[in-house]
Amino acid sequence: MKKITINDVARHAGVSKKTISRVLNEEPNVSIETRKKVEESFIELGYRPNPQARGLASSQSYLIGLLYPSQSNSYVSNIQKGALERCRAEGFHLVIYPEDHENENLISQFESNLYSSNLDGIILTPPFSDMTKLLDLLKEREIPVVRVGALSSLDKIPSVISNDAEASYEMCRYLISIGHHKIAFIKGNLDHGATEQRFSGYNKALKEAGIPIIEQFIQQGNFSFESGEDCARRLLSLKTPPSAIFASNDYMAAGIVKVAKQKGISIPHDLTVTGFDNAPASRYIWPSLTTIKQPITEMAIEATRMLIRIIRKKPLDRLSVTIRNELIVRESSAPAKT
Amino acid sequence: MKKITINDVARHAGVSKKTISRVLNEEPNVSIETRKKVEESFIELGYRPNPQARGLASSQSYLIGLLYPSQSNSYVSNIQKGALERCRAEGFHLVIYPEDHENENLISQFESNLYSSNLDGIILTPPFSDMTKLLDLLKEREIPVVRVGALSSLDKIPSVISNDAEASYEMCRYLISIGHHKIAFIKGNLDHGATEQRFSGYNKALKEAGIPIIEQFIQQGNFSFESGEDCARRLLSLKTPPSAIFASNDYMAAGIVKVAKQKGISIPHDLTVTGFDNAPASRYIWPSLTTIKQPITEMAIEATRMLIRIIRKKPLDRLSVTIRNELIVRESSAPAKT
DNA sequence: GAAATTTATGATAGCGGTGTCATATCTAAT
DNA sequence: ATTAGATATGACACCGCTATCATAAATTTC
Numbered sequence: 001m002k003k004i005t006i007n008d009v010a011r012h013a014g015v016s017k018k019t020i021s022r023v024l025n026e027e028p029n030v031s032i033e034t035r036k037k038v039e040e041s042f043i044e045l046g047y048r049p050n051p052q053a054r055g056l057a058s059s060q061s062y063l064i065g066l067l068y069p070s071q072s073n074s075y076v077s078n079i080q081k082g083a084l085e086r087c088r089a090e091g092f093h094l095v096i097y098p099e100d101h102e103n104e105n106l107i108s109q110f111e112s113n114l115y116s117s118n119l120d121g122i123i124l125t126p127p128f129s130d131m132t133k134l135l136d137l138l139k140e141r142e143i144p145v146v147r148v149g150a151l152s153s154l155d156k157i158p159s160v161i162s163n164d165a166e167a168s169y170e171m172c173r174y175l176i177s178i179g180h181h182k183i184a185f186i187k188g189n190l191d192h193g194a195t196e197q198r199f200s201g202y203n204k205a206l207k208e209a210g211i212p213i214i215e216q217f218i219q220q221g222n223f224s225f226e227s228g229e230d231c232a233r234r235l236l237s238l239k240t241p242p243s244a245i246f247a248s249n250d251y252m253a254a255g256i257v258k259v260a261k262q263k264g265i266s267i268p269h270d271l272t273v274t275g276f277d278n279a280p281a282s283r284y285i286w287p288s289l290t291t292i293k294q295p296i297t298e299m300a301i302e303a304t305r306m307l308i309r310i311i312r313k314k315p316l317d318r319l320s321v322t323i324r325n326e327l328i329v330r331e332s333s334a335p336a337k338t
Numbered sequence: 339m340k341k342i343t344i345n346d347v348a349r350h351a352g353v354s355k356k357t358i359s360r361v362l363n364e365e366p367n368v369s370i371e372t373r374k375k376v377e378e379s380f381i382e383l384g385y386r387p388n389p390q391a392r393g394l395a396s397s398q399s400y401l402i403g404l405l406y407p408s409q410s411n412s413y414v415s416n417i418q419k420g421a422l423e424r425c426r427a428e429g430f431h432l433v434i435y436p437e438d439h440e441n442e443n444l445i446s447q448f449e450s451n452l453y454s455s456n457l458d459g460i461i462l463t464p465p466f467s468d469m470t471k472l473l474d475l476l477k478e479r480e481i482p483v484v485r486v487g488a489l490s491s492l493d494k495i496p497s498v499i500s501n502d503a504e505a506s507y508e509m510c511r512y513l514i515s516i517g518h519h520k521i522a523f524i525k526g527n528l529d530h531g532a533t534e535q536r537f538s539g540y541n542k543a544l545k546e547a548g549i550p551i552i553e554q555f556i557q558q559g560n561f562s563f564e565s566g567e568d569c570a571r572r573l574l575s576l577k578t579p580p581s582a583i584f585a586s587n588d589y590m591a592a593g594i595v596k597v598a599k600q601k602g603i604s605i606p607h608d609l610t611v612t613g614f615d616n617a618p619a620s621r622y623i624w625p626s627l628t629t630i631k632q633p634i635t636e637m638a639i640e641a642t643r644m645l646i647r648i649i650r651k652k653p654l655d656r657l658s659v660t661i662r663n664e665l666i667v668r669e670s671s672a673p674a675k676t
Numbered sequence: 677g678a679a680a681t682t683t684a685t686g687a688t689a690g691c692g693g694t695g696t697c698a699t700a701t702c703t704a705a706t
Numbered sequence: 707a708t709t710a711g712a713t714a715t716g717a718c719a720c721c722g723c724t725a726t727c728a729t730a731a732a733t734t735t736c
Contacts, residue, residue: 034685052722343691355693397721
């Protein structure tokens with residue numbers, strides 16, 4: 001099975017290389033009959049254009065990079081799923097770059113990676129979405145970028161976000177609606193954009209309901225299972241413990257569930273625990289967690305769609321797209337005891 | 339910042355393009371002084387070779403594909419981690435292909451993907467590692483392949499495996515050693531290679547210990563949380579229920595834990611439950627699971643190392659490499675009640 | 677119906693490297 | 707000293723495609 005090149009097709013269809021190229025790239029100014037003839041030749045010969053050659057001639061690579069934190073989790077796999085779906089549909093390939101976001105040399109290392117791959121565009125996930133140095137680098141290189149889950153909205157850089165503050169607000173409204181007013185909140189890392197937003201929804205909901213915010217009910221975690229355990233120990237040993245604990249991610253919530261059970265506290269009978277993210281573990285623990293499902297895959301699809309439009313130099317409808325979260329009520333929440 | 343090409347470097351160093359190319363590719367027959375001079379020019383000019391051009395001229399792409407099942411989990415992210423580590427170190431890029439393994443058109447779809455990307459090589463993960471049609475396709479195309487976690491050992495196709503049967507054996511030995519002899523086993527999907535191996539370890543250990551194998555103690559699951567629940571319900575309603583249940587993955591084990599707790603059965607006091615895989619969820623549930631840690635990342639590193647050797651046409655030390663699993667004892671197992 | 681556009685097509689020169697082969701220089705062997 | 711072989715380097719074609727520009731044919735305009 002020898003390779004079929006554009007010359008073979010040209011000969012077969014009785015036209016010039018350039019016309020083949022025009023059909024390939026959907027350029028205008030090809031008559032309908034010619035186009036048809038060429039497309040038939042494609043099929044008949046089983047022709048596949050060589051991406052290397054196209055890339056060289058057009059200075060494109062048909063490669064899109066995905067930058068994400070290396071201690072990856074279900075968030076990442078959903079992002080990948082969405083990004084790939086679009087890439088595939090549009091004839092691009094996805095190259096993944098898990099990077100340690102605390103790495104001092106990130107920028108320079110990533111820069112050398114950029115060089116060696118000629119990416120057509122890059123998708124940034126948190127916390128990279130908010131790293132200004134990185135954004136500057138990409139701007140300088142004129143590499144198209146789309147940011148996912150970014151905190152700040154930067155001029156001219158397109159982004160896709162979810163409404164975390166609102167979802168957090170909604171979760172608290174739900175808790176209040178089933179009778180809770182002693183609601184604790186566990187924050188995540190402060191350097192993660194979502195932390196602030198999720199907390200703001202909590203604040204808003206409580207204020208609105210006229211519930212005073214008790215300082216001891218606000219605990220600082222770091223998104224890890226262990227930090228959830230620590231916070232739970234502190235919260236559950238208060239003289240007046242909360243009747244509901246809202247952790248800003250599911251892993252911390254799982255830690256709370258564990259500590260509560262160890263203390264013989266029944267969930268949700270004695271204590272309601274809720275999380276955020278709808279991580280796989282939220283289904284696997286018992287009781288399963290009431291949580292917020294982020295439309296991660298959908299966000300990635302949208303981000304990739306936007307990126308490819310930019311690469312193709314087509315206009316974007318909007319510079320920032322928001323995709324809505326969804327409250328999922330499972331077994332870990334119940335009305336407050338009266 | 340304009341692009342520096344090989345011609346610029348050639349002029350700067352006062353040698354021909356070809357000599358630059360030689361230095362770039364570490365070819366022999368370049369004098370030490372020349373090499374030094376050229377390397378200095380690289381740095382001074384900030385030269386980066388264009389991968390597209392290299393690819394076109396040498397019919398390489400510096401791209402490695404990773405094929406894995408699309409309902410991805412922690413297994414996949416560990417595989418990615420390992421594969422990437424090696425790719426990066428060797429100047430390759432990783433392109434990911436999550437595919438539905440039950441898709442009828444997998445082969446033809448994947449084939450068209452192959453065409454459009456010119457991969458230098460491919461890493462196959464289960465259950466793709468054992469799909470003969472796929473292997474045939476890749477063989478026909480003469481694309482280097484390494485299989486991870488393959489069941490059958492095929493001639494000439496290199497593979498990296500873990501000793502699942504042994505690990506399963508070891509787990510059972512551990513259970514027996516702490517006094518269990520009513521040990522149930524939950525199988526996974528039959529089409530997944532590991533299923534059989536994990537079961538064989540169970541068989542061997544019990545036989546060796548002179549424990550009769552009770553048919554009802556062998557349950558058929560499908561690696562899902564829900565199937566674990568189902569199997570648990572059946573097992574725990576037997577007249578003489580098992581004192582230990584060994585599920586062949588952690589998700590099923592989590593399902594068992596849930597059902598047991600719902601029935602008021604205390605783990606590990608009344609029932610020991612163990613899993614396989616060391617999935618993240620195995621740490622997040624309570625009690626945390628005794629399980630088998632697979633050296634997944636290490637397997638991927640080794641697989642990628644082998645693949646790159648093949649691509650570079652360097653000889654392989656061994657055609658099949660085995661990396662050992664490890665038993666991790668956590669909270670879900672305890673001595674049998676006497 | 678002539679001039680001005682628009683549309684369709686091809687010839688040719690790269691894109692930035694590598695492969696092949698020729699040539700020049702150096703070392704080892706006779 | 708002479709020759710054979712190894713080592714170092716360069717000239718140039720070529721990888722498979724796209725960009726530019728020229729040209730021919732079809733259409734519109736006045």
